[in-house]
Amino acid sequence: MAFYDGFFNIFGLKGWCGEAASSAPMSMAELLAKSSGKEAKGEFFPFPSLDNLNESCPGIIQSRDVTKGIENGFLAAKPALKAVLDPITQPLSWLLDGALWLFATTPWFIMVPILIAISWFASRSKQVTIFVFASIMMLGLVDHYDVAMQTLSIIFVCTTISVLFGVPVGIAMSKSDRLQKSVVPFLDLLQTLPTFVYLIPLIFLFSVTESKLYGIAIILYAIVPVIRLTDLGIRLVDKDVIEAADAFGMNDRQKLIRVQLPLALPNIMAGVNQTIMMSLAMVVIASLVSAPGLGVNVLRGIRNLELGVGIVAGIGIVLLAVILDRVSKAALKRVDMTDVKH
Amino acid sequence: MVEPMVRMRGLYKIFGERGKDVLHHVQSGMGKEELLARHGHVLGLNNINVDMQAGEITVVMGLSGSGKSTLIRHLNRLIEPTVGEIIVQGEDVMGLSADGLRKARQEKMSMVFQKFALLPHKTILKNAGMPLSVRGHDEATCDKEATKWLDRVGLSGYENHYPAQLSGGMQQRVGIARALTANTDIMLMDEAFSALDPLIRTDMQNLLLELQKELHKTIIFITHDLDEALKLADHLVILKDGAVVQQGEPQGILLNPCDPYIEDFVSDINRARVLRVRSVMSAVSEADIAGEVDADKSLEDLITLSDGDTNHIYRVTDNGETVGQIDMKDLVRALVPRASSSASAAR
Numbered sequence: 001m002a003f004y005d006g007f008f009n010i011f012g013l014k015g016w017c018g019e020a021a022s023s024a025p026m027s028m029a030e031l032l033a034k035s036s037g038k039e040a041k042g043e044f045f046p047f048p049s050l051d052n053l054n055e056s057c058p059g060i061i062q063s064r065d066v067t068k069g070i071e072n073g074f075l076a077a078k079p080a081l082k083a084v085l086d087p088i089t090q091p092l093s094w095l096l097d098g099a100l101w102l103f104a105t106t107p108w109f110i111m112v113p114i115l116i117a118i119s120w121f122a123s124r125s126k127q128v129t130i131f132v133f134a135s136i137m138m139l140g141l142v143d144h145y146d147v148a149m150q151t152l153s154i155i156f157v158c159t160t161i162s163v164l165f166g167v168p169v170g171i172a173m174s175k176s177d178r179l180q181k182s183v184v185p186f187l188d189l190l191q192t193l194p195t196f197v198y199l200i201p202l203i204f205l206f207s208v209t210e211s212k213l214y215g216i217a218i219i220l221y222a223i224v225p226v227i228r229l230t231d232l233g234i235r236l237v238d239k240d241v242i243e244a245a246d247a248f249g250m251n252d253r254q255k256l257i258r259v260q261l262p263l264a265l266p267n268i269m270a271g272v273n274q275t276i277m278m279s280l281a282m283v284v285i286a287s288l289v290s291a292p293g294l295g296v297n298v299l300r301g302i303r304n305l306e307l308g309v310g311i312v313a314g315i316g317i318v319l320l321a322v323i324l325d326r327v328s329k330a331a332l333k334r335v336d337m338t339d340v341k342h
Numbered sequence: 343m344v345e346p347m348v349r350m351r352g353l354y355k356i357f358g359e360r361g362k363d364v365l366h367h368v369q370s371g372m373g374k375e376e377l378l379a380r381h382g383h384v385l386g387l388n389n390i391n392v393d394m395q396a397g398e399i400t401v402v403m404g405l406s407g408s409g410k411s412t413l414i415r416h417l418n419r420l421i422e423p424t425v426g427e428i429i430v431q432g433e434d435v436m437g438l439s440a441d442g443l444r445k446a447r448q449e450k451m452s453m454v455f456q457k458f459a460l461l462p463h464k465t466i467l468k469n470a471g472m473p474l475s476v477r478g479h480d481e482a483t484c485d486k487e488a489t490k491w492l493d494r495v496g497l498s499g500y501e502n503h504y505p506a507q508l509s510g511g512m513q514q515r516v517g518i519a520r521a522l523t524a525n526t527d528i529m530l531m532d533e534a535f536s537a538l539d540p541l542i543r544t545d546m547q548n549l550l551l552e553l554q555k556e557l558h559k560t561i562i563f564i565t566h567d568l569d570e571a572l573k574l575a576d577h578l579v580i581l582k583d584g585a586v587v588q589q590g591e592p593q594g595i596l597l598n599p600c601d602p603y604i605e606d607f608v609s610d611i612n613r614a615r616v617l618r619v620r621s622v623m624s625a626v627s628e629a630d631i632a633g634e635v636d637a638d639k640s641l642e643d644l645i646t647l648s649d650g651d652t653n654h655i656y657r658v659t660d661n662g663e664t665v666g667q668i669d670m671k672d673l674v675r676a677l678v679p680r681a682s683s684s685a686s687a688a689r
Contacts, residue, residue: 244459247418248473248524249448262463 003046004056017057074204082205089212092219095157096211100292103153108145112136119323123330131326135319144294144316151283151293151320158215158279162223163272170230170268171256180231191224195285203289214286221282225274233267234260269332276324284317294320345432346393347528347560348400348417353390353426355412355584358383361424374583386412388585390426395577396527397558401592403571404581410564413581414530417562418451419443430528448477452524456533458513460505466492466516467501473524484523491519495549511542515549522553531563535570547573568607572596572616580604593621597676609679614642622676623658623666631657637665641673 008014046052050063103111112133119132139148173180190198199217206213237260245259261268287295294313301310354365356377364381374385387409394400404410415421416428419435428435430450438446452473460469468475470492471484492498495515505513514534521529531550535543547570554561565571571578572592579589588600596617599605620637632654635644648654652670659665 238459240455240457240459241461243420244453244455246420247447247451247453247455247530248476248520249444249446250476251444254476259461262461265463 003043004048004053008057013057017059074201078204085205089206089216092157092161092215093210093212095161096154096215099153099157100150100211103149103156104146108140111149119327123327124334125330128326128330132323135323139316139319142312142316144297144312147292147294147297147313148316148320151280151295151317154214154218154283154286154291154293155276155279155320155324158218158222158283159272159276161215162219162226162275162279165219166223166226166271166275167230167268170227170271171234171261173227173231174234174260183227187224187228190220195221195282196288199285199289208290211291214283214289214291217286217289218279218282218291222275222279225278226268226271229267229271229274230264233264233271236267237263266332266336269328269335273325273328273332276328277321280317280321280324344395347396347431348392348394348562349427349429350390350392350413350416351427351429353387353413353416353428354424355386355409355416355421355426356383356424357386365424385409385584386421387416387423387426388583390586392579392586392589394560394562396560398576399554399561399563399574400577400579401563401565401571401575402579402581403565403568405566407583408581409584410566410581411532412584414532414562414564417528417530418447418453448473448524450526451528451530452521452526453530453532454514454517454521454534456536458505458510458517458537460513460516460520462505465502465504466497466508469505469516470519470523472520487523487525488519491522492516494522494553495519509542511538511546514538514546518546518550518553522557526559528560528562531561533564533566536565536567543570550574568611569616572611580607592616593618597621599679605679612642613677613679614645615640617641617676619644619656619658619668620660620665622672623668624672626657626664626667630655631667633657634659635668636660641676644668644670644673 008017050061050066053060054062106114115136116129116133120129123129136145136148139145169183173183195217198220202213202217206216241259241263242255245255250258283291283293284295284298287293287299294316297309297313298317300306301308301313354368355361356364356368358364358381360381361383364377364383367377367381368385368388372380374388377383377385390413392400392402402410402413412421416423416426417430417435419428419438423436426436430446433446435443435446461472464472467485467488469488471481471488474484474487475481489498489501492501492515495518497512497515497519500508500512505516508516514537517534521531535546538546550561551574553559563571563574565574575592577589578592578595580587580595582603588595588604593616595604596608596611596613599608617640618637619635619639619641622641623637633647633656635647635656635658637658637660644656648656648670652674655667655669657664657667
């Protein structure tokens with residue numbers, strides 16, 4: 001006799017519920033009760049949850065049917081989703097594999113000067129460049145050069161794609177309040193959904209051996225700040241300057257290219273900086289789904305409790321993060337012309 | 343009569359979502375406060391009828407909230423009127439298409455802003471050349487014109503600086519150079535000198551008058567400063583709560599304020615410096631002439647000339663011709679606001 005029996009009787013729903021005994025397997029609680037030789041005894045006033053209602057009325061589904069339904073629905077949609085998404089995302093696999101190959105096959109004595117040159121031209125700061133050089137040398141010294149380059153190549157590809165897609169989306173959002181209102185919840189979702197959770201549907205959709213699996217995961221996670229800050233940056237552009245642009249008869253295109261984007265650039269660059277940082281965070285988690293790089297060593301450290309391996313790889317990630325952060329911040333500072341002093 | 347450069351007729355602006363629906367309340371005499379309290383709409387402009395003549399500086403003056411910045415933005419439709427007619431050079435601005443409006447903004451009207459509104463990421467040279475590059479002129483042409491006008495406003499040598507590197511006064515010179523580079527007949531100046539400190543402001547006013555002597559633009563100048571208005575204006579329009587209280591030749595307004603509001607306004611003015619001999623002189627009647635004075639001299643100049651002696655009468659000349667005479671006693675009377683307006687009313 002379950003608690004809610006009376007409820008269904010009062011409303012005369014007994015017939016609708018049906019008498020069929022639950023076909024679901026026995027629950028843990030029931031099993032425990034049975035083994036201890038007592039009848040399962042419910043709480044005095046149980047929460048009207050699906051499982052509790054099901055006990056009185058078998059016509060109502062159980063909670064496990066919900067999760068099962070989601071899974072079945074996803075599996076049913078999988079062929080169609082895969083048919084569409086697979087070809088679209090295939091270039092991502094090529095890009096990632098290509099970048100990994102390129103970073104791996106370029107000998108270190110060529111790669112390091114290139115990286116130094118990039119950091120110099122981006123930041124124009126001696127300090128930052130020297131720091132970058134020292135960090136790479138240190139990673140190389142403890143034989144982490146190869147894995148660091150793998151991580152770097154993944155970040156390079158994912159950040160580039162995030163910017164390529166994120167900036168236009170941000171621009172579109174800044175032009176339309178309605179679009180902004182409808183996109184923001186998705187961005188919130190992407191940012192707050194635990195990173196492990198969106199690996200799950202991706203594993204169902206794509207083979208774990210494909211690089212695009214972790215590529216998509218990283219991009220989905222990292223694209224959010226660049227979209228948000230592009231939108232914000234354009235919306236924050238000085239109204240007076242926009243008015244001046246209107247008063248001198250600029251069309252929308254001229255306004256965007258000559259005024260809004262340049263003035264929003266500091267904010268957009270801050271978004272790019274955040275995107276880089278977030279893809280670095282995600283690349284470690286993505287090692288769970290076969291992303292190569294420093295994350296693999298971290299994972300090994302956790303799995304085998306190899307303290308030293310985990311910590312060295314962890315510090316390697318910190319070094320990479322600081323390098324990327326300093327270079328992109330120095331570049332940001334350089335483009336911010338409103339800050340020029342006498 | 344000559345066709346005015348800009349003509350505004352029956353112009354109303356009511357801010358709010360249902361501006362058109364509450365318009366009839368305003369037209370039947372509802373005031374600004376009542377409209378806000380009863381209908382939640384803000385009255386921006388109330389039946390504006392102003393003509394602005396070619397080659398003149400029309401100054402629109404009013405305190406903050408009087409609608410003067412709203413008014414100037416109607417000329418190039420940065421703000422859309424609720425109802426009314428705006429004719430610029432014989433063309434109805436309200437009838438322009440989006441493209442036509444952009445073209446008009448590019449080629450007919452340039453604008454100078456209170457907060458300068460320069461592009462911070464561009465050099466002074468590129469900022470000044472912006473109006474031409476918007477029209478699609480090549481870089482060499484833009485740079486050449488920009489250099490010319492930067493030089494004219496006294497900024498040669500600063501071409502490769504960025505706006506943030508210049509002082510406020512210099513930034514506004516760039517703003518003026520930018521408007522001049524556009525080479526439009528009409529220049530809209532929205533509180534252009536209000537953000538500058540007093541000495542620089544005087545410099546800029548002189549620069550503007552000097553440029554105007556040479557270029558004869560039609561300038562619409564917005565200000566809340568009566569001294570500035572009286573110094574620059576050929577035609578003065580005084581706004582209050584979105585409506586024109588009085589408009590006309592500034593000396594006339596000073597001597598014959600038609601409204602207590604304007605009397606209040608003009609009472610703090612240094613009249614000796616602002617009033618011209620021309621405005622106070624009377625017809626020639628032979629008397630003891632102590633000397634000659636030019637009609638465009640200020641009363642202050644004449645007091646200096648007479649060394650403070652009020653017993654003299656001076657002959658007033660304009661380009662060497664005698665146009666009238668001025669009694670020092672009339673001059674002294676003109677310096678007192680009440681006395682002068684009642685005296686001229688009696689005349």
